[in-house]
Amino acid sequence: MILEKSWAEDFVKAAAQVRTARRRSLKSAETVCTDPTAGRCWVVAAGYVKVVDPRPDGDHFTRLVLGRGGLFGDRPFGGRAFRGFLSPQPELSVAHGPAEVVEVGRAELEAAARADAGLASMLLESTTARSQLLERRLLWQIITPLRARMAAALRDLICFEGQRCKHGHTIDVRLSHQDLSEILGAARPVVSAELVKMRREGLIEYTRCHFCVDDLAGLDRVAGG
Numbered sequence: 001m002i003l004e005k006s007w008a009e010d011f012v013k014a015a016a017q018v019r020t021a022r023r024r025s026l027k028s029a030e031t032v033c034t035d036p037t038a039g040r041c042w043v044v045a046a047g048y049v050k051v052v053d054p055r056p057d058g059d060h061f062t063r064l065v066l067g068r069g070g071l072f073g074d075r076p077f078g079g080r081a082f083r084g085f086l087s088p089q090p091e092l093s094v095a096h097g098p099a100e101v102v103e104v105g106r107a108e109l110e111a112a113a114r115a116d117a118g119l120a121s122m123l124l125e126s127t128t129a130r131s132q133l134l135e136r137r138l139l140w141q142i143i144t145p146l147r148a149r150m151a152a153a154l155r156d157l158i159c160f161e162g163q164r165c166k167h168g169h170t171i172d173v174r175l176s177h178q179d180l181s182e183i184l185g186a187a188r189p190v191v192s193a194e195l196v197k198m199r200r201e202g203l204i205e206y207t208r209c210h211f212c213v214d215d216l217a218g219l220d221r222v223a224g225g
Contacts, residue, residue, distance in 0.1 A: 003129070008069030011126065012102060014119045015043040018112045020105040026095035033073050033093040039106050041073035047099030048174060054092050062182040064133075065096055065157050065175065071126045074106045076113060097174045137185075147194055149184050151222035154204070154211055173211045180211075198222075 015021060023045065026032065032042060032049060042049070044066050051072055052060040066072060072093055113120040133156065144152075157173045177195070181188040198204045203219050205212040213219060 003067065003069040007122070007125070008067075011069045011071075011122045012043055012045045014116075014122060015102045015104055015109070016045075018104045018108050020108045022103050024101050024103055026099045026101065028095055028097045030095045031092070032095060032101060033091070039074055040103060041071060041075050041106050041109060042093070042101040042103050044068050044070040044072075045100040045102050048096035049099055049101065050094050050096040050179070052092050052094070060092065062179045063091075064130075065179070065183070067157070069126070071123075071130075075127070076106055076110045076123055137183075146184065146186055146190065147197075148222060148224050149186075150180070150191065150194055150198070151203075151219045152224070153180065153183050154213065155216070155219055155223050173213065174209060175211055176209050177206075 016023065024032075026047075026049075033040070046068060049066050049070065049072065050062060051064040051066065052062050054060050064070075064072075072091075109123075113123050136152070154173060154175075157175060177188060177192060181191045184191060195204070195206060199206065201218070203213070203215045203222070205214060
């Protein structure tokens with residue numbers, strides 16, 4: 001998700017001030033959360049965290065990749081208003097490269113939000129941003145061409161400017177071709193063919209586990225603004 005840099009910094013700082021908050025440093029592929037109903041939630045402070053749906057056969061499906069300011073786990077104020085699921089949704093969160101998170105109790109975060117209108121506003125903004133992202137992804141399956149979906153997904157994953165690229169390009173996003181295919185809901189060979197076209201146009205470059213963005217403005221135009 002694209003999160004404005006100053007907003008993300010303010011949100012991380014506010015979460016870190018909650019009474020039960022603690023900061024954790026994570027190695028690449030280290031598990032953060034296996035049970036989204038455990039009464040804890042996390043805010044990404046640095047790096048990226050991947051949220052996946054585990055499958056009974058041991059495989060998994062990438063749901064989201066969150067950068068700084070992303071909120072995941074047992075998110076606040078989501079337990080009473082809607083009881084549409086017979087059982088909790090399975091969710092697994094792992095560090096997508098080295099990362100840092102702020103871990104906080106859900107109940108304590110809710111209490112802090114009730115006492116602080118600024119924090120409450122940021123929680124609402126966070127929820128709205130995630131909802132809009134997932135709603136757009138649902139519409140992708142109906143009306144949006146794959147090329148525009150791909151450009152929008154890469155743009156979103158940059159999160160506010162992304163990381164300065166170490167491969168000689170402008171920005172890079174840590175993501176495999178399989179991750180991108182799962183996020184887009186498209187077959188990997190089809191996604192790979194479109195990536196080749198984008199590389200030829202000078203929009204992106206890529207390796208096995210990174211996408212390097214050379215023309216962010218061009219990518220934004222392909223995504224449709």
